[in-house]
Amino acid sequence: MKSIGIVGGVGPTAGTDLANKVFRHTNAHKDQEHINLYLTSCPSIIPDRTGFLLSGGEDPAPGITECIRKLAVCGADAVGIACNTAHSPLILKNVVIPEGVVFVNMIDNTCKKIHKRFGKSKIGLIATLGTIRTGIYKQYFEKYSELELVIPPDETCEQVHRAIYDPEYGIKSTPRVSARASEVVNNAVKQLKGMGCSAVILGCTELPLVFPQPDPALIDPTDILAMSLIKATEPQLLV
Amino acid sequence: MKSIGIVGGVGPTAGTDLANKVFRHTNAHKDQEHINLYLTSCPSIIPDRTGFLLSGGEDPAPGITECIRKLAVCGADAVGIACNTAHSPLILKNVVIPEGVVFVNMIDNTCKKIHKRFGKSKIGLIATLGTIRTGIYKQYFEKYSELELVIPPDETCEQVHRAIYDPEYGIKSTPRVSARASEVVNNAVKQLKGMGCSAVILGCTELPLVFPQPDPALIDPTDILAMSLIKATEPQLLV
Incomplete structure (x- = not known):
């Protein structure tokens, strides 16, 4: 049986959320039928991605490389990173993938899926300021001319960023999503639909944690990465 | 910084549940303040624990040993297993812990905590038939003469076991806890309180998945193991 590797810790609950989505999409009726999976959650060695991209912070690539190396030593055949901002080409270009390991790109797979499902359409994006301002999704969208990427006004982008990062009410700081963070994120989604x-x-x-129930108008790249990791290892087990 | 290792996969969601409880009990306000954590979820190499204890199935100890070895190679300093039944002395006696790694025993720590919190009292137990019939908790309780362990009637035990294992409605088989499994488990708790x-x-x-909200009358060994793993690595970060 092939094995899945997850670079988690960025943030911690996003890593376990990805693992849980792998389990949920696996056609297994008892423990032993699940795909082998390894998770590293070492945020202390992976500096903040947005800080690196926007404010000259330390490069997270060496820490991500070290995690992928450990996952490969464990036996991972296909590896994904549970962080959108880490998929910036400015970060990924310095991430080393060991020979024999397949890197499954979350954003690439998300764009492919959106294009297949929606065809010519406007698609909104909410994310950290690092992801928005460095145009990560924009760069990946360029392959699909029928898709138009819509970014909310600056004020909304800043509110969403704070709903993720604020030390008091941000999703990264609270054990459960706070009412304030949930309201900000829900309003941003409404604005984009409008x-x-x-x-x-x-x-x-962190954003899918605001929406525990699936909603066809919300694209969850974590969910898409989970399915892509199964496809890259034991595709016959994908539900 | 010291690192936590989790033998997950037994079952898969119990492993990520333990990891999430570690994150929740960590005093961290940004990703980088969290404790390094590694998780293996390799159920295909860990045969069913109840099957081994009650029906002469294959020994899960070699698979558990292999997972702990991988966690140690990653750098784990303290390791826990996210499975009660695996804590049977009949299984643990064949599990090899590498030198320099601390094994944090979930049931031992649970008994200690109960004794401290409840003193002389009756404490109910719901679990798999493997855990009940081999008297795992009974053996650990022997150190505490003030505590009386109460097991529900056979019929209830069998219903709870099926609520965990049934291929149609059991907690291990469904992506979310089914209404039927939830009802069985809630009734068993009521019976024991009665x-x-x-x-x-x-x-x-798997049972804490039925109760997403904390309840002081329900003892969650996964939650206690999470706190014990933090105490064994970076105790100053325990909330």
Whole structure:
């Protein structure tokens, strides 16, 4: 049986959320039928991605490389990173993938899936300021001319960023999503739908935690990465 | 910084549940303040624990040993297993702990905590038939003569076991806890309280999934193991 590797810890609950989504999409009726999976959650060695991209902070690539190396030593055949911002080409270019390990790109797979499902359409994006301002999704969207990426006004982007990062009420800081963070994120989604978007990408791995129930108009890249990791290892087990 | 290792996969969601409880009990306000954690979820190499204890199935100890070895190679300093039944002395006696790694025993720590919190009292137990019939908790309780362990009638034990294992409605088989499994488990807890128990141990790592909200009369060994793993690595970070 092939094995899945997850670089988690960025943030911690986004890593376990990805693992749980792998379990949920696996056609298994007892423990032993599940795919082998390894998770590293070592945030102390992976500096903040947005800080690196926007404010000259330390490069997270060496820490991510070290985690992938450990996952490969454990036996992982296909590896994914549970963090949108880490998929910036400026970070990924310095991440080393060991020979024999397949890197499954979350954003690439998300764009492919959106294009297949929605065809010509406007697609909204909410994310960290790092993901928005460095145009990560924009760069990946360029392959698909039928898709138009819609970013909310600056003020909304800043509110969403704080709903993720604020030390008091931000999703990264609280054991459960706070009412304030939930309200900000829900309002941003409504605003984008009002701007004509067929669907909205929850472009930060903390954001799906605001929506525990599936909603076809919300694109969860974590969920898509989970399915892509199964396809890359034991595709016959994908539900 | 010291690192935590989790033998997960037994079952898969119990492993990520333990990891999430570690994150929740850590005093961290940004990703980088969390404790390094590694998780293996390799159920295909860990045969069913109840099957081994009650029906002559294959020994899960070699698979557990292999997972702990991998966690040690990653750098884990303290390791826990997210499965009650695996804590049977008949299984643990064949599990090899590498030198320099501390094994944090979930049931030992649970008994210690119950004794401290409840003193002389009746404590109920719901669990798999493997855990019940081989008397795992009974053996650990022997150190505490003030505590009386109460097991529900056979019929209830069998219903709870099926609520965990049934291929149609069991907690291990469904992506979310089914209404039927939830009803069976809630009724068993009520029955034990009716028998005079001050608290009820949710003695299988799948059972806390039935109760997402904390309840002081329900003892969650996964939650206690999470806190014990933090104490064994970075105790100053325990909330």
